[in-house]
Amino acid sequence: MNTRDLNQNQAIPDVQGYRDQRNLAIQRVGVRGLKYPLRWRAQDGVQHTVMQAALDVALPADQKGTHMSRFIALLQAQGQEDALDLEGMLKLHHKMLERLQAQDGQIELQFPLFLKKKAPVSGVESLLDYQIVLKTQGSLDATHCELSVTAPVTSLCPCSKEVSAYGAHNQRSHLALEVRLNPTRLADCDAESLIAIAESQASSEVYGLLKRVDEKHVTERAYDNPKFVEDLVRDVAAALHASQDQFGLIAYCVRAENFESIHNHSAWAELHSANW
Numbered sequence: 001m002n003t004r005d006l007n008q009n010q011a012i013p014d015v016q017g018y019r020d021q022r023n024l025a026i027q028r029v030g031v032r033g034l035k036y037p038l039r040w041r042a043q044d045g046v047q048h049t050v051m052q053a054a055l056d057v058a059l060p061a062d063q064k065g066t067h068m069s070r071f072i073a074l075l076q077a078q079g080q081e082d083a084l085d086l087e088g089m090l091k092l093h094h095k096m097l098e099r100l101q102a103q104d105g106q107i108e109l110q111f112p113l114f115l116k117k118k119a120p121v122s123g124v125e126s127l128l129d130y131q132i133v134l135k136t137q138g139s140l141d142a143t144h145c146e147l148s149v150t151a152p153v154t155s156l157c158p159c160s161k162e163v164s165a166y167g168a169h170n171q172r173s174h175l176a177l178e179v180r181l182n183p184t185r186l187a188d189c190d191a192e193s194l195i196a197i198a199e200s201q202a203s204s205e206v207y208g209l210l211k212r213v214d215e216k217h218v219t220e221r222a223y224d225n226p227k228f229v230e231d232l233v234r235d236v237a238a239a240l241h242a243s244q245d246q247f248g249l250i251a252y253c254v255r256a257e258n259f260e261s262i263h264n265h266s267a268w269a270e271l272h273s274a275n276w
Contacts, residue, residue, distance in 0.1 A: 015064065015065065018064040018065075019062050019063070019064065020061065020062055020063060020064040022061075023061045023062070024061055025058070025059065025060055025061040026058065026059040027058055028056040028057075028058065028106065029056055029057065029058075029059050029065075029066050030054065030055045030056025030057060030066065030068070030071055030105075030106075031053075031054065031055055031056070031068060031071045031072070032053075032054035032055075032056075033052065033054070034052065034053045034054070034055075034071075034072070034075070035050060035051070035052050035053075036050070036051055036053055036075050036079070037049075037050060037051075037079060038050060038051040038079075038084060038109070038111055039079075039083040039084065040083060040084055040085070040111065040113065040132075041082075041083040041084065041085040041088075042113065042115075042191075042192070043190060043192045044116070046083040047113065047114065049111045049112055049113065049114070050111060050112075051109045051110060051111035052109070052110045052111070053075060053107070053108070053109050053110075054106075054107070054108045055071045055074070055075075055096060055105070055106070055107050055108075056105060056106050057096065057097065057100050057102035057104065057105035057106075058102055058103055058104040058105065059102075060103075066100060066102075067100060070099050070100050071096070071100075073099070074092070074095060074096055074099055078092055085186075086134070086145065086147065086181070086186035086187070086189065086190070087186045087187060089107070089109070089134050089136055089145065089186075090136060090143060090145060090183055090186060092107065092136075093105065093107050093136035093138075093143055094140055094143070097139070097140055098140075103139055104138060104139050105137070105138075106135070106136065106137040106138075107134075107135065107136045107137075108133065108134070108135045109133070109134045110131065110132070110133050110134075111131075111132055112129045112130065112131060112132070113129070113130045113131075113132045113149075113191055114127045114128070114129050114130075115127065115128055115130065115192065115195065117205075117207050117208065119207055119209065119210050119211060119214040120205075120207075120214055120217045120218065120221075121211070121213040121214045121216075121217045122210075122211040122213055122214050124209055124210075124211060124214075125209075126207060126208030126209035127208055128152070128206070128207065128208045130149055130150060130151055130152075130191070130195055131149070131150040132147075132148070132149055132191050133146075133147075133148035133149075133178075134146070134147060134148075135147075135148075143183055144180060144183075145180070145181045145183050145186060146178060146179065146180050146181065147178070147179055147181060147189065147191065147194065148176060148177065148178040148179075149176070149177050149191050149194045149195050149198065150174050150175070150176045151174070151175045151176075151177075151195050151198035151199055151202075152172055152173070152174060152206050153172070153173050153174075153175050153198065153199060153202030153203070153204070153205060153206060153232075154170055154171070154172060154173065154202060154203050154204040154205070154206055154218065154222050155170060155171060155173040155202060155203045155222075155226075155227045155228075155229070155232060155256075155258050156168050156169075156170040156203040156204075156222040156223060156225070156226045156227065157169050157170065157226060157228070158226035158227070158228055158231075159228075160262075161223065161226050168223060168226065169260075169261050169262045170203065170222050170261065171258050171259050171260055171261040172206065172259055173202065173229070173232065173256060173257060173258045173259065174255075174256070174257045174259075175198040175199075175201075175202065175232060175236060175254070175255075175256050176254070176255040176256070176257075177194045177197065177198055177236060177240065177252065177253075177254055178252065178253045178254075178255075179194065179240070179247070179249050179250075179251070179252045179253075180249065180250040180251040180252070180276075181247075181248055181249065181250065182248035182249075182250055184248075185247075185248030186248075188246070188247050188248045189247040189248055189249070193243075193247065197236060197239045197240065197243065198236060200239070201227075201232060201235040201236045201239060202225075202227065202232065203221070203222040203225045203226060203227045204218045204219075204221045204222040204225065205218070206218075229256045229257070229258045229267045229268060229269045230269050232254075232256040232269070233254045233255070233256045233269045233270065233271040234271060236254045236256075237252070237254045237271045237272075237273075240252045240254065241273070250275070251272070251273045251275045251276045252272065252273050252276065253270065253271070253272035253273070253276050254270065254271050254272070255268065255269070255270045256268060256269050256270075
């Protein structure tokens with residue numbers, strides 16, 4: 001930047017920095033709906049995906065506005081650094097507060113994570129997508145970190161199996177696991193581990209590609225393992241509770257939605273820990 005450009009920038013007023021006279025603090029102000037490339041550090045290496053981001057900070061009562069462009073600059077700088085992971089997410093939150101000179105703030109990133117899966121009998125490989133949500137909220141001294149995964153699974157109705165002479169209705173379901181993490185133990189938990197818990201408690205997993213021998217296997221697997229939506233959330237919650245120490249979980253919430261195959265509505269349930 002030459003001297004002329006520097007002088008021009010100094011002459012342009014910083015309206016956001018003006019003092020506001022209404023004496024009303026704003027709890028959250030920022031940007032949302034921002035799509036940006038993301039390099040995510042998955043278990044099997046760095047994955048390139050696209051995230052939708054929302055970032056905001058608290059604004060003091062005497063400040064007219066926040067500096068919206070600094071949110072974008074923050075993500076732009078992150079894209080030039082190492083691939084993001086849970087520990088990097090916490091660092092990104094702290095950088096946001098420092099860059100915007102804010103006492104409190106929140107970041108939420110949503111993106112699809114693609115995992116390679118082997119069909120249960122043939123072993124044929126394919127990709128399956130899972131929705132991931134990362135959240136950080138709080139101050140430099142006290143930042144809450146949350147990780148959420150949504151896994152598509154199969155559920156088979158126990159009642160339908162019990163009352164029918166043959167067959168039972170089943171449907172695709174979504175299992176959402178949201179956990180609050182110990183910020184000093186972020187390396188102990190990852191999205192893949194939560195996905196594995198969700199899939200292990202379903203009537204059956206779902207796959208991107210199946211051969212006929214695999215179709216037979218997953219159909220019979222679901223039939224032998226019927227689950228109500230209530231069973232899904234209870235079984236997943238029990239598994240999360242048993243894994244709290246292993247993964248450094250502070251609290252958790254489990255949600256299940258069955259996209260019913262014999263109704264034009266969904267069945268759903270939610271179960272969370274007492275300290276959620």
